[in-house]
Amino acid sequence: MKSELKNLSKEQIYPSAEGLLVAVDSIIFGVRDNQLNVLLFEREVEPLAGNWSLVGSFVKKNEDVEKAASRILKTLTGLENLFMEQLYTFGNVNRDPGGRVLSIAYWSLIRIDQNNLKVSVKNHKAKWVPLNKLPKLILDHNEMVKKAIKHLREQARFHPVGFELLPKEFTLVQLKLVYEAIFDVRIDDRNFRKKILNSGLLTGLNKKDMSTSKKGSFLYSLNEERYRLLQQRGYNFDFGF
Amino acid sequence: MKSELKNLSKEQIYPSAEGLLVAVDSIIFGVRDNQLNVLLFEREVEPLAGNWSLVGSFVKKNEDVEKAASRILKTLTGLENLFMEQLYTFGNVNRDPGGRVLSIAYWSLIRIDQNNLKVSVKNHKAKWVPLNKLPKLILDHNEMVKKAIKHLREQARFHPVGFELLPKEFTLVQLKLVYEAIFDVRIDDRNFRKKILNSGLLTGLNKKDMSTSKKGSFLYSLNEERYRLLQQRGYNFDFGF
DNA sequence: ATATTAAACGTAAATATAACGTTTATTTTT
DNA sequence: AAAAATAAACGTTATATTTACGTTTAATAT
Numbered sequence: 203m204k205s206e207l208k209n210l211s212k213e214q215i216y217p218s219a220e221g222l223l224v225a226v227d228s229i230i231f232g233v234r235d236n237q238l239n240v241l242l243f244e245r246e247v248e249p250l251a252g253n254w255s256l257v258g259s260f261v262k263k264n265e266d267v268e269k270a271a272s273r274i275l276k277t278l279t280g281l282e283n284l285f286m287e288q289l290y291t292f293g294n295v296n297r298d299p300g301g302r303v304l305s306i307a308y309w310s311l312i313r314i315d316q317n318n319l320k321v322s323v324k325n326h327k328a329k330w331v332p333l334n335k336l337p338k339l340i341l342d343h344n345e346m347v348k349k350a351i352k353h354l355r356e357q358a359r360f361h362p363v364g365f366e367l368l369p370k371e372f373t374l375v376q377l378k379l380v381y382e383a384i385f386d387v388r389i390d391d392r393n394f395r396k397k398i399l400n401s402g403l404l405t406g407l408n409k410k411d412m413s414t415s416k417k418g419s420f421l422y423s424l425n426e427e428r429y430r431l432l433q434q435r436g437y438n439f440d441f442g443f
Numbered sequence: 444m445k446s447e448l449k450n451l452s453k454e455q456i457y458p459s460a461e462g463l464l465v466a467v468d469s470i471i472f473g474v475r476d477n478q479l480n481v482l483l484f485e486r487e488v489e490p491l492a493g494n495w496s497l498v499g500s501f502v503k504k505n506e507d508v509e510k511a512a513s514r515i516l517k518t519l520t521g522l523e524n525l526f527m528e529q530l531y532t533f534g535n536v537n538r539d540p541g542g543r544v545l546s547i548a549y550w551s552l553i554r555i556d557q558n559n560l561k562v563s564v565k566n567h568k569a570k571w572v573p574l575n576k577l578p579k580l581i582l583d584h585n586e587m588v589k590k591a592i593k594h595l596r597e598q599a600r601f602h603p604v605g606f607e608l609l610p611k612e613f614t615l616v617q618l619k620l621v622y623e624a625i626f627d628v629r630i631d632d633r634n635f636r637k638k639i640l641n642s643g644l645l646t647g648l649n650k651k652d653m654s655t656s657k658k659g660s661f662l663y664s665l666n667e668e669r670y671r672l673l674q675q676r677g678y679n680f681d682f683g684f
Numbered sequence: 685a686t687a688t689t690a691a692a693c694g695t696a697a698a699t700a701t702a703a704c705g706t707t708t709a710t711t712t713t714t
Numbered sequence: 715a716a717a718a719a720t721a722a723a724c725g726t727t728a729t730a731t732t733t734a735c736g737t738t739t740a741a742t743a744t
Contacts, residue, residue, distance in 0.1 A: 215490060215541040219501040221462025224534075224545060249456060260460040263543055267534025291532045291547050293465075293508025300456040302504055304465060304545075306532050359677070360601060375722075393702065395723075400700095415721040416711040436600065438679075442702055616691075634733065636692075641731095656690040657742040683733055 223303040226271045227258035227343065229289065229350035230278075232314035233367050237332040238383045239314065240347055241278075244327035245340060249300050255340040256347070258305065271308040278326075285311040285366040289350055297342045305342075309350045311366035333386075358384045360436045362403060365424050373411050373419040374398065381441065389441040401437060402428045464544040467512045468499035468584065470530065470591035471519075473555035474608045478573040479624045480555065481588055482519075485568035486581060490541050496581040497588070499546065512549040519567075526552040526607040530591055538583045546583075550591045552607035574627075599625045601677045603644060606665050614652050614660040615639065622682065630682040642678060643669045 230241040245255045257278055261270045268288070275284055289307040297303070314330060331337070336347060357363050358381070367380050378394050398404060405425050410418030471482040486496045498519060502511045509529070516525055530548040538544070555571060572578070577588060598604050599622070608621050619635050639645060646666050651659030 216464060216501070216544070219464045219466075219542075219544075220504045222465045222502065222504065223457060223460045224463045224465065225460075260457070261463065261534070263461040263463065264536055266536050267532060267545065288531060290529060291508060293502070293547065295505055295507050301460075303457070303460075304508065306534065356677075373722090390703075391722085392704085392724075397701085412710090415709095417709045417720075417722050419722055436597075438700090440701090614691090631734075632691085633693075633735085638732085651741095653741090656740095658689075658691050658740045660691055679731090681732090 223301055224261045224267070225258050225303055225305045226261060226267060226274065227256045227305050227307050227346060228271065228274050228278075228286075229256060229307060229309045229347055230275075230312055231310065231350070231354060231367070232312050232330060233380050233383045234314045234330055234332070236379045236383055237334075238351075238386070239330040239332050240336065241312075242329055242331050242337075242339070246326070250340045253340045254337050256307075256343050261306075267306055271306070275310060278328075279312065281312070285363065289346070289353055292342055292346065294342075305346075307346050307350070309353065311354075311363060313367055313369055315369065355385060359439055362401075362429050362432050362437060362439070364439065365403070365429065371407060371411075371421045371423055373414075373421055375414065375419050377422075381439070385441075385443065387441075387443040389443070394441050397439075397441065401432065403432065464542055465502045465508070466499050466544055466546045467502060467508060467515060468497045468546050468548050468587060469512065469515050469519075469527075470497055470548060470550045470588055471516075471553055472551065472591070472595060472608070473553050473571060474621050474624045475555045475571055475573070477620045477624055478575075479592075479627070480571040480573050481577065482553075483570055483572050483578075483580070487567070491581045494581045495578050497548075497584050502547075508547055512547070516551060519569075520553065522553070526604065530587070530594055533583055533587065535583075546587075548587045548591070550594065552595075552604060554608050554610055556610065596626060600680050603642075603670050603673050603678060603680070605680065606644070606670065612648060612652075612662045612664055614655075614662055616655065616660050618663075622680070626682075626684065628682075628684040630684070635682055638682065642673065644673065 232239050232241065241257070242254045243257050245251055245253050257274055259270060259274050261267055265273075271286060271288075272282075275286060276282055286308055287310075289309045292305045292307060295302060297305070333351065336344065338344065339347070354363075364377070364380050364384060367384075368376060374395055377398065378389055378391065381394070382389055403425055404422040407421040407423055409421050411421055412418040473480050473482065482498070483495045484498050486492055486494050498515055500511060500515050502508055506514075512527060512529075513523075516527060517523055527549055528551075530550045533546045533548060536543060538546070574592065577585065579585065580588070595604075605618070605621050605625060608625075609617060615636055618639065619630055619632065622635070623630055644666055645663040648662040648664055650662050652662055653659040
């Protein structure tokens with residue numbers, strides 16, 4: 203049956219349907235200077251060239267939507283297998299004055315450090331911006347970021363996504379800073395430790411990171427199996443706020 | 444600027460973009476016979492006429508996506524202000540053999556009772572189906588339902604959405620049956636009571652529903668303000684399972 | 685009166701959370 | 715070599731929540 207249908211144009215099969223333009227946009231989060239940041243770009247194409255925006259692209263006719271979102275991320279960061287999830291589809295008629303364009307927004311978590319942003323990023327005008335210093339973005343992109351933040355916070359509250367913002371090896375101090383950045387609160391050191399160590403998510407590595415103190419602080423890695431379980435089952439990451 | 448752009452065709456403004464067909468589909472949940480049910484329809488149009496599916500419709504060129512989803516619900520049930528949220532956009536190239544069609548799925552909660560499904564439903568071939576008796580649906584609709592169930596369970600676990608499946612006045616017994624239906628578990632009666640009454644969500648009405656027992660069971664209504672607060676803040680609706 | 689039964693009420697142990705104080709390992713300073 | 719400094723690690727106690735059960739009550743039916 204599929205092959206039978208393939209030879210018909212869509213207009214014949216769905217005569218009442220009208221084609222719309224479909225884009226994907228990416229909200230990319232990272233933690234820098236103990237603050238949650240978003241990756242922004244200076245738009246290169248008209249209309250609205252020169253303004254700040256999220257990264258995005260049109261979805262090609264023969265391209266899965268998810269693939270389009272991955273393509274953007276890959277092009278931008280050079281990395282694959284980043285944490286990326288669909289956020290929401292923005293579909294108001296007037297959201298883009300340039301035409302009827304839907305945007306399927308995706309959100310990603312990435313650790314800002316080392317050389318993980320490819321040269322291509324440096325060729326674009328890109329910058330990390332802390333949440334409290336977001337400029338006016340084009341179209342409804344501010345709304346997208348707002349929704350993404352809300353979603354990130356909900357996710358991070360009951361699922362172990364916070365770890366996606368850290369390197370493979372990390373200290374409890376770093377982990378706490380990530381959670382403080384996500385929720386924008388101060389967390390009690392001793393309660394944080396207790397709860398995280400109880401979660402079974404960490405594997406102690408019996409070595410120390412000496413870069414931030416005289417005493418040094420123990421390094422841990424994430425127990426992947428436990429991570430998947432808690433991602434699935436849920437776990438409470440409230441820390442007394 | 445907007446008026447300037449309005450006179451250009453979208454091809455001039457976004458020359459690289461290709462129009463795709465966009466549909467919305469609705470996963471509508473209700474509780475019947477203490478079981479979570481989904482509302483299914485016999486598809487009337489080709490291709491695949493005669494098969495069971497979710498309700499859906501194409502998004503019109505001058506119609507907000509959310510409006511399209513509301514339109515479907517309204518047409519179907521005659522009710523407005525139902526609980527409805529966007530679930531996920533299904534965007535694989537080959538999800539519909541009839542053409543490149545994206546589908547933006549929405550999920551709804553409705554209480555099955557009285558005459559709340561309009562005549563229009565009765566004219567369509569529609570039926571409520573318990574989750575464990577879902578037939579094969581068209582396209583990727585089974586996947587949509589699966590995702591919606593997962594999402595409903597996550598939502599119901601930390602937000603007070605369960606109440607959307609009940610009438611304005613309800614008993615603790617009914618409420619418990621709703622939660623048992625959603626999570627497909629048995630909940631301890633006494634612990635359920637304690638936790639729900641502690642949540643501040645209920646207003647006692649000092650009258651009884653006598654239809655299910657000699658003793659009768661007290662009726663309650665939902666404290667709307669508290670509902671909104673907990674919808675926002677989150678509240679734990681785990682009941683020891 | 686007595687039995688019946690769904691609904692309502694109660695308690696105690698175990699676990700988790702919240703709010704604090706103290707000690708340790710290392711480097712820097714004297 | 716001892717003392718000071720300090721980030722990191724460890725510990726305690728009160729309160730609240732969760733879990734797992736047992737008991738009583740309000741109405742109808744016998």
